[in-house]
Amino acid sequence: YAERREESALRRSGRTVPDATFEPFARIDLGPVDAILARHGHRPRAALRIMDDVQAEYGHLPVAALQHIAHQTGAWYSELYGMATSYPHLRFETPGSHVVAICRCAQCTVAGGGRVLAAFRQHLGTDIGGLSPDGAVRLESTDCRGESAGVPRVTVDGNVLPTVNATDAATIAAALRATVPQGQAA
Amino acid sequence: MAILQGPASWPSILLARASVAGAATDIEAAEGAGAWTAWRQAAASLTPEQVIRLVSTSGLRGRGGSGHPTGAKWQACAAWPSAIRYVVANGFEADPGAQLDRTLMETDPHAVLEGVVLAAYAVRATTAIIAVNSRYTTAIERLRAAITAAESKGYLGANAMSTGSELWVEVRELAGSFVLGEETVLLRALEDRRAQPDQRPPYPTELGLWGEPTVVNNVETLAAVPWIVANGSSAYAAIGAHAAPGTTLIQLSGAIRNPGIVEVPLGTTLREVLDGVGGGPTGTFKAALVGGPSGGFLPVEALDTPLGFGELSAAGAILGSGTVVVADQTTCLVDLSALLTRYLNDEACGKTIPCRIGTRRLAELGQGFCTGRSRPSDAALVASLSADIQDAALCGLERTAVNPLLTGMRYFGQEFADHIDRGSCPAGVCQPIRVASVAH
Ligand SMILES: Cc1cc2nc3c(=O)[nH]c(=O)nc-3n(C[C@H](O)[C@H](O)[C@H](O)COP(=O)(O)O)c2cc1C
Ligand code: SF4
Numbered sequence: 001y002a003e004r005r006e007e008s009a010l011r012r013s014g015r016t017v018p019d020a021t022f023e024p025f026a027r028i029d030l031g032p033v034d035a036i037l038a039r040h041g042h043r044p045r046a047a048l049r050i051m052d053d054v055q056a057e058y059g060h061l062p063v064a065a066l067q068h069i070a071h072q073t074g075a076w077y078s079e080l081y082g083m084a085t086s087y088p089h090l091r092f093e094t095p096g097s098h099v100v101a102i103c104r105c106a107q108c109t110v111a112g113g114g115r116v117l118a119a120f121r122q123h124l125g126t127d128i129g130g131l132s133p134d135g136a137v138r139l140e141s142t143d144c145r146g147e148s149a150g151v152p153r154v155t156v157d158g159n160v161l162p163t164v165n166a167t168d169a170a171t172i173a174a175a176l177r178a179t180v181p182q183g184q185a186a
Numbered sequence: 187m188a189i190l191q192g193p194a195s196w197p198s199i200l201l202a203r204a205s206v207a208g209a210a211t212d213i214e215a216a217e218g219a220g221a222w223t224a225w226r227q228a229a230a231s232l233t234p235e236q237v238i239r240l241v242s243t244s245g246l247r248g249r250g251g252s253g254h255p256t257g258a259k260w261q262a263c264a265a266w267p268s269a270i271r272y273v274v275a276n277g278f279e280a281d282p283g284a285q286l287d288r289t290l291m292e293t294d295p296h297a298v299l300e301g302v303v304l305a306a307y308a309v310r311a312t313t314a315i316i317a318v319n320s321r322y323t324t325a326i327e328r329l330r331a332a333i334t335a336a337e338s339k340g341y342l343g344a345n346a347m348s349t350g351s352e353l354w355v356e357v358r359e360l361a362g363s364f365v366l367g368e369e370t371v372l373l374r375a376l377e378d379r380r381a382q383p384d385q386r387p388p389y390p391t392e393l394g395l396w397g398e399p400t401v402v403n404n405v406e407t408l409a410a411v412p413w414i415v416a417n418g419s420s421a422y423a424a425i426g427a428h429a430a431p432g433t434t435l436i437q438l439s440g441a442i443r444n445p446g447i448v449e450v451p452l453g454t455t456l457r458e459v460l461d462g463v464g465g466g467p468t469g470t471f472k473a474a475l476v477g478g479p480s481g482g483f484l485p486v487e488a489l490d491t492p493l494g495f496g497e498l499s500a501a502g503a504i505l506g507s508g509t510v511v512v513a514d515q516t517t518c519l520v521d522l523s524a525l526l527t528r529y530l531n532d533e534a535c536g537k538t539i540p541c542r543i544g545t546r547r548l549a550e551l552g553q554g555f556c557t558g559r560s561r562p563s564d565a566a567l568v569a570s571l572s573a574d575i576q577d578a579a580l581c582g583l584e585r586t587a588v589n590p591l592l593t594g595m596r597y598f599g600q601e602f603a604d605h606i607d608r609g610s611c612p613a614g615v616c617q618p619i620r621v622a623s624v625a626h
């Protein structure tokens with residue numbers, strides 16, 4: 001509800017709203033989707049497994065593929081769309097060039113993870129599960145499973161950072177975004 | 187994470203085979219250390235009803251967090267009229283800071299599988315599903331290997347252990363948010379549907395997977411069942427506390443000397459676990475967060491609380507995921523409880539108003555405390571909003587999401603008052619700048 005307010009304020013501001021979810025309406029090659037559907041017998045009861053496989057194939061869940069799954073299985077598009085949005089690992093946008101992942105467990109929170117996450121939120125201009133507006137960096141969650149000792153678990157493109165604080169987060173965010181030229185992402 | 191050794195007087199049930207070489211991957215080694223004897227015994231000489239009675243009299247209670255008596259759950263499922271029943275083992279381990287279930291599934295997949303098989307036999311289910319977090323690749327691999335090995339020995343399959351009935355076990359990998367660990371959400375995910383909880387009752391034992399009666403148990407609960415069948419229910423009831431017999435896995439982390447996982451008899455006090463096994467805190471102890479992100483903060487005075495379902499909830503915490511995170515004096519509990527509330531709000535599904543708006547308002551109030559944007563009445567507002575959320579909650583996430591803030595305010599009221607009334611943070615973590623009140 002709070003993010004809705006932010007979003008509508010942004011829309012009212014008259015600026016163009018970067019919305020990566022509109023991109024995937026572009027046509028895609030549906031061959032792999034058909035193969036996956038055939039493997040699952042075109043059953044709507046396998047929808048989650050079908051979407052998992054499609055994401056594994058394309059790196060994301062293109063909306064065109066979702067429409068195709070709806071046509072082929074007979075499941076309502078709205079039902080599939082609602083399902084896909086209720087699973088945080090399914091994403092409609094392309095993965096982005098870099099991935100920053102942060103653990104939000106109690107121990108990482110004790111170790112200062114809250115401020116690091118706030119810094120990433122601010123400097124990447126997105127929240128967990130989202131892509132920075134320039135399409136360069138994706139912010140995701142990871143699980144440390146209690147392994148991180150005194151440092152919140154943050155990974156950049158899969159590599160664990162030995163130490164990180166809010167200032168480092170700002171530097172990392174800026175450095176990652178600088179590696180992708182504006183307008184060329186995704 | 188290290189497996190810690192408790193005092194010699196603590197029995198080893200769940201981690202008994204953790205030290206047996208090869209028991210995790212080789213069925214012969216596991217059998218050499220006692221695996222599958224309970225199922226052989228039960229198939230030969232016990233009726234399903236007798237298995238349920240054994241589990242009921244052992245007093246085993248669910249380790250998934252709720253502490254529901256396992257025997258009663260099985261009885262309810264077996265008694266519901268239906269031709270098809272399911273058993274689902276919950277190995278999702280929703281708490282991102284816990285790895286107890288993973289440790290169990292990786293070190294002793296045969297105990298989990300044998301427990302699943304005994305549960306299926308007891309309620310006459312022919313299909314059982316072990317739902318495992320998709321990030322647990324080793325556990326998934328070992329469980330699948332255990333299933334294949336058990337099938338080739340005839341313990342599972344078309345004529346499982348010569349009982350004349352079929353029994354199939356399957357591993358499903360699932361990914362999702364914190365709420366996916368909740369049993370109705372887990373069932374919806376197994377049905378390939380939207381990850382949102384359903385109202386209970388009807389409980390899954392009546393209306394579960396695909397509308398059929400279903401037993402959902404935590405993998406740790408199930409792993410204790412073979413021991414009970416093999417050693418008798420009175421032997422199990424004699425271990426641990428009277429109200430909650432047996433052992434459970436506890437994970438110690440945070441500001442503690444020996445972090446790790448230990449098998450503890452229920453009824454042991456937190457102090458015994460933290461000081462005796464964990465070696466005490468590294469700094470000056472401030473609070474222990476018991477039960478994962480939706481657990482409660484317990485101060486040093488509450489450390490004599492025994493580990494048990496009733497005792498912990500009376501103190502404001504839960505057994506939950508089984509994790510105990512120690513926070514020292516450098517942490518600010520106002521900040522911590524606000525951040526945990528925000529996390530729980532982010533992970534909530536948004537199906538109901540207390541879920542979508544209640545937890546969000548709670549997180550905003552918590553954040554207000556840290557940034558100096560709160561009113562003197564906000565503490566009372568948190569208390570009344572929490573009570574409303576607990577009353578109106580659809581699922582356990584919301585019901586427990588109020589724990590961090592409520593226990594924080596209950597035990598560390600002075601720290602909250604410092605933030606709200608004086609705009610200062612004693613630990614020096616937050617910058618609650620008191621904005622001069624403009625209008626009254
Ligand atoms: C938010 C939430 C998360 C949960 N996560 C888990 C989990 O990760 N693993 C688990 O076994 N039970 C979890 N539970 C508890 C389950 O709903 C359920 O009670 C349990 O699997 C039943 O097994 P038991 O009777 O053996 O405890 C969770 C509950 C809630 C409300
Ligand atoms: S308006 Fe009501 S029915 Fe619609 S999404 Fe909101 S709460 Fe649900």
Ligand code: FES
Nearest residue numbers: 534535536541581
């Ligand atoms: S998380 Fe939404 S109803 Fe519980």
